[in-house]
Each structure stands twice: as C-alpha cells, then as structure tokens.
Amino acid sequence: MKLRRGALRAALALVLLPLLTPASAVEPISLGLAIAGAAASALTGFISYPRLYCYFRECCLHRHDKRAAAALQENLDKKLFGQHLVSKVVVKAVRGFLNNTNAKKPLALSLHGWTGTGKNFVSKIVAESIYKSGLQSKYVHQFVATLHFPHAHSINLYKDQLQSWIRGNVSICPRSLFIFDEMDKMHAGLIDSIKPFLDYYELLDGVSYRQAIFIFLSNAGAEKITEVALDFWRNGRTREDIQLTDIQNALSVSVFNNKNSGFWHSTLIDRNLIDYFIPFLPLEYKHVKMCVRVEIESRGYTVDEDIVSRIADEMTYFPREERIYSDKGCKTVDAKLDYYYDF
Secondary structure (H helix, E strand, C coil), X not given: CHHHHHHHXXXXXXXXXXXXXXXXXXXXXXXXXXXXXXXXXXXHHHHHCHHHHHHHCCCCCCCCHHHHHHHHHHHHHHHCCCCHHHHHXXXXXXXXXXXXXXXXXXEEEEEECCCCCCHHHHHHHHHHHHCCCHXXXXXXXXXEHHHHCCCHHHHHHHHHHHHHHHHHHHHHCXXXXXXXXXXXXXXXXXXXXXXXXXXXXXXXXXXXXXXXXEEEEECCCHHHHHHHHHHHHHXXXXXXXXXXXXXXXXXXXXXXXXXXXXXXXXXXXXXXXXXXXXXXXXXXXXXXXXXHHHXXXXXXXXXXXXXXXXXXXXXXXXXXXXXXEECCCCXXXXXXXXXXXXX
16 A cells, blocks of 8 residues: 555645745646646556556456455355355365466356255355455356246357357456356256366467356255255254265256256266355254344344244245245245334
8 A cells, every 4th residue: 555655645746736836937827737747647657556456446356365265254154044065165165266376177166955045145245255346246247047048949049149258258357257047947058058168178269268267056956955954854963964975966966867957968067067066955944033133133123033033933844744944945034024124
C-alpha cells in the first residue's frame, strides 16, 4: 500500500500546487491543463499497477490462492451442515489445485445428492472464495440444463456454442470457473462435447485449459448415496463414519449407467476425467434445525427455538417407517420462515 499512498500524495500535491505558488508564474489556462495532465498521469500510473488496478476492478486470478482456500474452508465450516465428506473433499481438492503451479488438467468436480442438500450452495461458496463477485463474476459461468439447453433437436448447435463459449472465456481468463447445474436433465452426449477441454492436453489451438475449474451438479446417484447412509444408520454407525471410499466408486458407476444422468455412458467418466464424485448425504432433522437457525440469524432476528422446532417438524421425512431424512433438505426453510416472521 506504500505505492498507493505515494501515488495519491503525488496527485494531491499537483492539485494543491496553484495554492502554494504565485498565480502569475503561469497563464491560468496553461496551468490548469498542466495540473490536470500531471494529476491524470500520476493517477493512471497508480491505477495501471496490476495489484492496485485489481483493488478497484475485478481481475482474473484476483485472489491469492492461499486466501481463496482459507475463505473456502471458513465458509464451509460455518454454513454447511451434515456434509463432512463434502467439506473435506472440496477444500482439499480446490486448495491443492489452486496451489499446484503445474496442473496437468483442469479440476473437475461432480456433486451429487437430493435437492436441498447443498450442491448449489457449495458451488456458490467455491465461486465466492476465488472471486469477490462470486456467481456474478465475469469469470464464473453458470449453465442450467433446462434453461440453456432445452431442446433435444438442437444438441449439435449447443455443442458448438458450448465449445466456443469455453474456449473464448478461458482465452481471456485461464482461471475461469464453469458450473453445470441440472446435469440429470441434460441431454445425453451433450456434455461430452467439452471432453477435450478436461483432458490432459498442454495446449488446444494455442489455449491451455489446465487452470480452469469445472463443477457439475446432479440429483443422479442420490438413491445410491441414501442406500449407503441408511446401511450405516441401520448398523448403528454414524454418518460421520462414512468415508468417500464407501460411496465414490458405486456413485460413479450408478451415474454412468443412469440414462437420465446427463453422464450416461459419458467419455468424461469412461476416460476418468472427473476428479471427484462428491456425495451429498441426505439431511437429518437436526440439520434442518441448524439451517433454520442460520437463516433466522441472517435476517437479524433472535433465534426462537420453538419456531425452529415447528419449522423442522413441518418438513416431510423418509423412509416412511424411520423418517430419518428430510426429502427437501433445507430447500424450503426460507419460505417457511416468512410465515412465522413479519419480515
């Protein structure tokens, strides 16, 4: 910040110059132009310095990798509930990738689980940890299958458009982040069009994709995740006992063979280009209550445990006999709070 203060002092001195020197020394108009030009020159030099320019404008690779990893860890610890596998794997994967100066391929994460378990929330936190503007950053690109690729008969057009979009944006910013939502609703074969960008190529047409990050979100595989979680519960083991190795292989196979997954027989899976299949476990009653408390606090209200319990009780749970897991996760918490509070 010394450089910034120095540049500002220089500009300020030029602005104050006419107050400190006799006006007769230079013609008024000439003096004004000289002051304006010198001040502009000083400020231009100040703003053009890369780090200082990025203080005012968002830049590619804006945050230092260590700060990004620390922000990611902090936000997941504070705001994500019941997902010990997600917190562990996402932090390690993203931190390792950001700190790797010689990555061989882009980072590809595939997030799987029921609605309301936190997939969109985690992708949002990842975006915010790398770029201040998060999902609004011009270096973060979000695709929703039903919105951006709605028509099966236009798949060839979508493939061309998607490739052009990724190529153009990575050319501008190597650390571009691409998020694909509703992968379970994406037309089979479409996602394979980006296979070259996720592969182990040093350059493709002069562009390196090795610093880019791809995140895929899907409900596909949720049944397999629930099956594993229920087995642990029925055998008297806690959800925290579940390890990634207990689910990941079965999850990838389930998604690969699911005709409605968007990854059905995908070369991205067949060629092992997805680095991690990350399971989002179904949320329990206690996790729903955690979500309610955080939402109340975020609105500036004092937590009322009676309301917390009532909202959690209103949720529906499965399986029908045990009623362990919320079938909507925390997705409707926000709407239910509006009923109890006059916001």
